[in-house]
Amino acid sequence: MNNANDRLLSLAGVGAVLGGALLLAGCHGKPDEVAEMPPQxxxxxxxxxxELKGGQSASGRLLPQEEMAVAPDLSGFRVARVLVEEGAAVRAGQPLALLDDSLLQSQVRQLEAQLMQQRVAAEQARDQSARVAGLDNEGVLSNEAIAQRRFAARNADAAAAATRAQLDDLLVRRAHLTIRAPFDGTVIERTVRPGDTASVGTAMFRMARGGLIELYAELPERDASRIHVGDVAQVVLASGRTLDGKVRLLGERVDAATGLMIARIALPRDAELRAGGFAKARFAGARxxxxxxxxxxxxxxxxxxxxxxxxxxxxxxxxxxxxxxxxxxxxxxxxxxxxxxxxxxxxxxxxxxxxxxxxxxxxx
The missing domain is CATH 2.40.420.20 (conserved putative lor/sdh protein from methanococcus maripaludis s2 fold)
Incomplete structure (x- = not known):
């Protein structure tokens, strides 16, 4: 019994010593430091x-090289027929639309009849004037009567000339009821329909001269100095196709709001080129x-x-x-x-x- 108690006391003493040692280690010892990572x-x-080669690019819209709005010269006439659609290639002078000329036709016929009457009257007045030639102061007719016949002949001629001028004006107006293409080109927009009422200044069609479309590429002002007229550019269309173009014109104005200026890049005729489309240009050369x-x-x-x-x-x-x-x-x-x-x-x-x-x- 005494031996067992002695062993328990001995073990308790060892435990106390170990515990104290651990406690002292916790109070005075330092933990292992984390190893510092080597520098990257x-x-x-x-x-x-x-030198950056061929890296400069710009994007913009495809627009006609020269565009014109086709509008009527007369107002108030109904559109009778539209003869072309968008995309049509037309020749200069080709009819694009017809306005109803029925109102002018009746006025033309009235003036033609009136002119015919006045010409007959003028011919009669001239004949009567010719009959008194050489009778001045002869006593056959008074000088007043002779003068009246001569005035009547001139007046009849003047009346006929005035009617002829009115008729010519109507004929010119009638000719302008046919809306014609101002030049060879392509119809890029049609805004008129049969039954519309024509109005001066309101465009019926928009045309591109010669069907030529070019890229209006927008460039920052700092980059524009590196681009020159005649430089070659590759133009990438929305479909991914690439066309060879050439810088035709550099704009003289910088947009105050965006700081951009325009480089106009001429392109060959191609069915895929449509006004208003988007494209991107890559310029050759190094900088x-x-x-x-x-x-x-x-x-x-x-x-x-x-x-x-x-x-x-x-x-x-x-x-x-x-x-x-x-x-x-x-x-x-x-x-x-x-x-x-x-x-x-x-x-x-x-x-x-x-x-x-x-x-x-x-x-x-």
Whole structure:
């Protein structure tokens, strides 16, 4: 019994010693520290001026090279017939629509009858005037009667001439009741229907001269200086087809609201070209631009950014505005100046302020 008690007391003492040791360790000892992660390895490149080839592009609408609205010269006449539809290729002078001429026809017939009567009267007056020729102061007729016959002949001629002028005016108006194409071209819009009432200044048709459609490409003012009349451009249509075009004209005005100007790109005739359509142009040639390698730019919900590498091998995030992409490089339209070193490969795995290990520095 005494031996068993001695063993229990001995075990209790050992436990107390161990407990005290653990307690002392907890109070005075230090836990194992977490091992620090090694710095992210990155490659770097310089922000520099580089030649970007064929990277410039612009988009815009397809519009007629020369467009004209076709409107009637007379108001109040009903449209009797419409002779063409949108897309029709027409020749200069070809009838497009006919206005009802029944009102003018009756007036024309009235004036024709009146003119005929006046011509007969004028002929009679001239005959009577001719009969008194040489009878002045002869006593056969008074000088007053002779003068009256001569005045009557001239008056009859004047009346006939006035009626002839009125008739000519009606005939001209009647001719204008046929709406004709002003030039060779394509009808790109028809807004008139049979039964409509014509109104001066209200377009019935819109036409493209020669059927030529071109791209009105919108360019930022800073880019327009790199484009010249005669430059070749590849125009990509909405369907994906590509047409070869050429810069025909550069606009002289910059839009005050958007800062954009227009480059008009001439295109060949093609059935797929429709006024109002959308297309994109890619311009040939090279230009110098401040740029970095494509992988150096990171994109997130806030936009594009690059990671600058300072002299202490720490990175700092800087927001940028990018432009064209070409040959593995991206243009920086707004961002750090030339000569700044940025992280390239591995940059996406770093945070602002991280220390990095530079694996390979390059000026590319």
């Amino acid at each position: 390895t990155v490659t770097t490149a310089l922000v520099a001026m580089r 110098a631009a401040l740029s970095v390698p494509d992988p150096a730019v990171n994109y997130d919900a806030d936009g594009a950014s690059v990671m600058l590498v300072d002299g202490g091998s720490r990175v700092h995030r800087v927001r940028v505005v990018t432009g064209e992409h070409s040959g593995g490089f991206v243009e920086l339209r707004r961002g750090p100046p030339a000569g700044t070193r940025v992280a390239v490969k591995g940059a996406a795995f770093t945070l602002d302020g991280d220390k990095v290990k530079i694996a390979m520095a390059t000026g590319h």
